[in-house]
Each structure stands twice: as structure tokens, then as C-alpha cells.
Amino acid sequence: MPSDSPVPAGSPPPSWELTDGPDGRVPRLLEAMRAVGSGLELHSTLTRICETAAALTHARYAAIGVVAEDLDGLVDFVYHGVDAETARRIGRLPDGHRGLLGALIHDPDPVLLADLAADPRSCGFPAHHPEMHGFLGAPIRVQGEIFGNLYLTEKRGGGPFDADDLGMVRVLATEAGIAIGNARLYEAAKQRERWIDGSVAVTTALLSGQDDADDALQVVAEQARRLSGSAAGFVLLPADEGGLEIVAVAADPAVSMLGVVIPPESRIVTELLDGQAVFVEDAATDQRMITGLARDYGPTMMLPLQSDGRVLGTLVMPRARGERPFTETERTLAIQFASQAALALMMAEAQRDRERLAVFEDRDRIARDLHDLVIQRLFATGMMLEGAQRRSVVPEVRDGVGKAVDELDVTIQEIRTAIFALQQSPAEVPSGLRTRVLREINTAAVPLGFKPTHRFVGPVDALVGDGTGQNLVAALREALSNAFRHAGAARIDVVVDATVTLPDGQQGVRLTVADDGVGIPEGGRRSGLRNLKRRAESLGGDSWYGAGLGDDGGGTSVVWQAPY
DSSP states (O other): OOSSSOOOOTTTOOOOOOOOTOHHHHHHHHHHHHHHTTOOOOOHHHHHHHHHHHHHEEEEEEEEEEEEETTTSSEEEESSSHHHHHHHHHHOOOOOOSSHHHHHSOOOOOOEEEEOOOOGGGGOOOTTTOOOEEEEEEEEEEEEEEEEEEEEETTTTSSOHHHHHHHHHHHHHHHHHHHHHHHHHHHHHHHHHHHHHHHHHHHHHHHHSSSSSSHHHHHHHHHHHHHOSSOEEEEEEEETTEEHHHHHHHSSSOOHHHHHOOTOHHHHHHHHHTTTEEEOOOTOOOOOOOOGGGEEEEEEEEEEEEEEEEEEEEEEEETTTTTOOOOOOHHHHHHHHHHHHHHHHHHHHHHHHHHHHHHHHHHHHHHHIIIIIIIIHHHHHHHHHHHHHHHHHHHHHHHHHHHHHHOOOOOOOOHHHHHHHOOOOOOGOOOOOOHHHHHHHHHHHHHHSSSOOOEESSHHHHOOOOOHHHHHHHHHHHHHHIIIIIIOOOOOEEEEEEEEEOOOSOOOEEEEEOOOSSOOTTTOOOHHHHHHHHHHHHTTEEEEEEEESSGGGOOOEEEEEOOO
């Protein structure tokens, strides 16, 4: 057994053989080995190794530095013995880019030092760091590869670490490597299971048909954020004017980010639209990040949503500044998730196309039936009434029949308007907001079985801009769809008011859709209402709902407003 005398700083560790001294080292070592291998969760395993090593060698402080896969610094640093307040005052954890900890990454051999400060590789301590002298370090290998290093400092009682301490730590490090390997396998299996479950949730949301496209993309963003452990999740789709537009956000807060367009001049946009994954170590400092959104984020994954060679959009998962970078395993799982989400998006798009085609075919059939059967019969009925009117000698009867004929003429004109709306494709829709609102109302009249009343206040077409107008029409479509599917209404009133002053003093437009249906049940689904609110808030407006047109406020009134 080697001497217990201090080992000179920088000298190679002596050879050793472990013997059971008066302090019972071997039983304590065996107990330590048992404790190290008693769990499967990786971070708790690392913490348990630090605590066990400190107890075994009577060290005040212990730590494990987890080495990055490319050996460029540390990606995690687990410590024992430093209280939370001291750690807060010290600040940032060691990154392994300099000093003794950095040297041990590239020279992973056991180190035994009597005075840490005397070693030429040492670079000192940051402010508020505890005083440390004696140092013992040993590499931890997992399946032959360097995982990290175990560090011990400041032996209790003031003496230096000796060769027996080093021997026990080397044995413990070997056992720790086995325990860490098992924990990593368990963690990897659980991680894959979470990503698979997330992919299933996304596919179900996209193909169920219960949510609209915006809600389904929101599910993609939320799952990506949760699974990757990121600070946020974004889904971006190609913008009409070029670049990529943020259409779904899972972050706090999310409102100000919706609708932001990353311009086509960005090199990253070009790479993503070419189908290339982009990984950024620090978004806040990367010169390729040209928007202000990047300043709050650090490591970031930007993955194209592509399937069968077609890029549908981009999935972005950023972590907060100072967080650890994404591992190779995390990158691989995220790429697989993005591919699965893209495939589900394509399948959902194909499903919506089939449903849309079926609706168009049904509209054509209804239009033909209205024209060939209903109008012809109404026209014949009108001619019969006109003949009866001419033969009648009673003035009251003549007047009554004349009014009935006029009503039939109005009815025929309304049916022809409905036929025109049914046969009109989206490409033929005029650009005026008033016309687009009328088209939505006429289109909704077919499934509703009646035509909602409408009223315009102020010069709608002249005041409301294209962006606000597009969102207003989308909000109207959502509100009418909800009334048809859920309200069971017999009356719907639509009001578009372009003379509104918003709470912040801006001039804006307000859409009100009120019905006399059953109202919104307690605990009922509100995804459509949340979608309306997101649209309004992204423009600086708001949306809410209240009492409807029925008796005692029955039914629902949905209000949506935004600046011009």
C-alpha cells in the first residue's frame, strides 16, 4: 500500500492496491458501489455519485463535469457541497473551455494534487467561490468512451488526498460508468417513447378533422416545445410575399410573435426552404439571425417540415440563453418528429382537399337543382298567380296576389344570388371586403337553411386594410361555422362596423355575429374562440363572446375587433 504522504502537485499518481485499513475502506467502497447503481434516472444518478464519492473520501466538495460529444467543453456540471446561495453568487457554471477542468477533457487521466492553485493548468476561481486546495480527479468512461470527469476537493480535517483515496475513486468511477450507461439507456428509451407519443398526438390532431388547421399547427408547436425541453416552439409557413411567417407559437408570451415574417433575404430561410436542417449554438449572437426574436434564445433547432421532397414549412425549437446545447440524439429524434409531422400535414391537406371537392360537387348539385327545379316552379307559380290576378274582379284580391308575385320575384333573385355564390370559386372572389363578407354570408346560408341578416356601418371597403380584412373574413367564417355546427340557431345577425374607436384610441373595425341558439355550454370546447382571440391579438385587437339574440339573452354574440 502506498504512503499516505501528500502527492506533489503535477506528479503522476502512484500505483496502488486497495487494502482494508482500520477505517474499513473496502466495506465502505462496496457500500458506495451499491449506492451508485441503485437508480436509473440520469441526473439523480450523477448527483448520487457526487454524494457517494464525497462521503467515501471525506471530501467537502464533489462534482461531475459531463463532456460534450465533440469534446468541446462541458455540457453539464453536477455538484455537491456548495449551497444554493453560494452557487447563485458565483454565477455561471464551469464550461470546461479553460483551466484545469478544460485540460482534463483532453487529457483524461487520474490527477492527484496537494495544492490546486500551484498547478500551472489552474486559472483561479471566480468571485465568491469557496477556497479549495487538495484536488482529486478521475475520468468516467461509459462503454470505453469518455463521459466526463469526477472532481473532489478539500478533504475534511485539512489533510491532502492520498493514493488510497485515488484508488477508491477509480474503482468508484468504473462502477459509475456502468451505472451511467444503464441510466443513459433508460433515459434514451424513455425519450424515444415521449417523441413517439408526441408524433401520435400530432397525427391524431391533424387527421381527426375536429380542429381547424391553425389549431392543428398549434398542437405541433406545443408538442415540439415539450418534447425538446425548449423555451418555445414555432411553426412557420411560406409567406405570400416570400420568407417564412410564424403561424403557430407555443411560448410565454405568444401574442406578439404571431404573424412575424422572416424575410427571404435570410440565409437560414434559404437553407430551410431547400430542405436543410439548421442548428444554431447561440441564436442571440449568430450573425445569420436577423430578427429581434432571436435575442432571447440560445441553442436552437430549425427543421424543415418536408415530405416526399416537398417543404411545407419549418419547425423551430429554441432553448433559453445559457441552456445546454441539443445532443446528437435529440437532434435525430427532432428530425424524425418533424418528418412525421410533415407527413401528417400532407395527409391532412389531402383529406381537406377531398372534403373540399365533395363540398364543391354538392354545391354544384344544389345549384343545378335550385335552377332547374325550384326557380322554374316558382316562375310557373308566379305566372299562374298573374293570370289569376287579371281574372279577379275584387280589388283586395288583385292587390294581395300582386304582392305575392312581387315576393316570388324577390325570392327568385335571392335564389339566383345563392346559385352564383355556390358556383363561384375562391379565385373569382372580388377583393372588396363588403363583397367578401356577403359571399361568406351567402355561402353559410346553404348549410344553415336560412340567410343571416347583415349590416355595414361606415365605408368598410375604403377604411379596412387587406391584412385586417383577411383576418376579419376568416373570423366571420369561423363564427358562422360554429353557429352552424353547435348553436342550432334560427336567426343570425352579422354587423361590420368600421367606425369603432378601440380602447387604446385607435380607429378600428368590429365584427359582431349574434345568434339565438343554445349558447356555449359550461365546459364546452372553445378552440374556435381561442383561435379568434389569437387572430385579433396578433393585430393589436381583441375578441370575446357574450349574450345572444334569444329570450333573456339566449344564444351567443361573438365580437371580433382590430385596428385598420
